[in-house]
Amino acid sequence: MIHRSLLPALFSLVFAGAATAQAPQLQSQPDWPCRQVRVPELAIASVWTGPPLDEAIKHWRDDQSIADLVVRVSERRTQIGEAEQLIAQFAKSSGDRRKERLTMLFAGVYERMNDERRDVVNGLDRFGRRLKDMAEKAREETQTLRDLQDQKPPDPEAIRKASEALQWRFRLFDEQRRMVGYVCESPALIEQRFGALARMIQQAMG
Numbered sequence: 001m002i003h004r005s006l007l008p009a010l011f012s013l014v015f016a017g018a019a020t021a022q023a024p025q026l027q028s029q030p031d032w033p034c035r036q037v038r039v040p041e042l043a044i045a046s047v048w049t050g051p052p053l054d055e056a057i058k059h060w061r062d063d064q065s066i067a068d069l070v071v072r073v074s075e076r077r078t079q080i081g082e083a084e085q086l087i088a089q090f091a092k093s094s095g096d097r098r099k100e101r102l103t104m105l106f107a108g109v110y111e112r113m114n115d116e117r118r119d120v121v122n123g124l125d126r127f128g129r130r131l132k133d134m135a136e137k138a139r140e141e142t143q144t145l146r147d148l149q150d151q152k153p154p155d156p157e158a159i160r161k162a163s164e165a166l167q168w169r170f171r172l173f174d175e176q177r178r179m180v181g182y183v184c185e186s187p188a189l190i191e192q193r194f195g196a197l198a199r200m201i202q203q204a205m206g
Helices: 004-022 054-062 066-074 082-095 095-150 156-183 186-204
Strands: none
Touching: 054 066, 054 095, 066 082, 066 095, 066 186, 082 095, 082 186, 095 156, 095 186
C-alpha cells in the first residue's frame, strides 16, 4: 500500500518523467515525446547530388527488378554490406542504362524509407499522447487515494484497492517512460541507413 507521505514524491516522479521526455518539444508539437527535433521527412538534398528525381519517382515501380531491390536494400534485416553488394551487382547488370536505373533505385529507396520514417514519427506522436494520458490518469488516481485517506472514518478496503491501482499505474508509466530513449532513436536509424544507401548508389554510378 502507498503511504500518504509518499504520494507527492511518486506523483512528481510521474510528471517529471513526462516533462523530461517532452522538454524540447515545440508548442505546435505537444505530443512529441523525444529530445530529438521532430522531423517527419527525409532530406534528399543532404545526401543526393545525382540526377533530378521527378521522373524516377513516377516510374521506379514500373521495373519489377528495381521495385524488388528497393525492398531488399531498404529492409533493416538486410546487412549494410549485403546491400552494398546488391547495389554493385545491379549497377553492373544495368549496362548503358546504369545511371538511369540507379537513379530510379534511389528514388524508390527514398520513397519507401521516407514513408517508413513518417510512420515511425506518427507512431511516436501516439506514444507521446499515451504517456500524457497515463500521467493524467495517475494524477486523478492520486487525488482519489488522497480523498479516501481523508475520509472520516476511513474505509481500509477502498484505500487498499485504490493504492494497489495507483501502484500498478506508476509501474506501467515507468515502464513506458523507460522505453522513450530507445524508440526515439528509430527515426535517426532510418536516416542513417538512408544516407548510407544513397552514398552507395551514387558511388555505383561511377
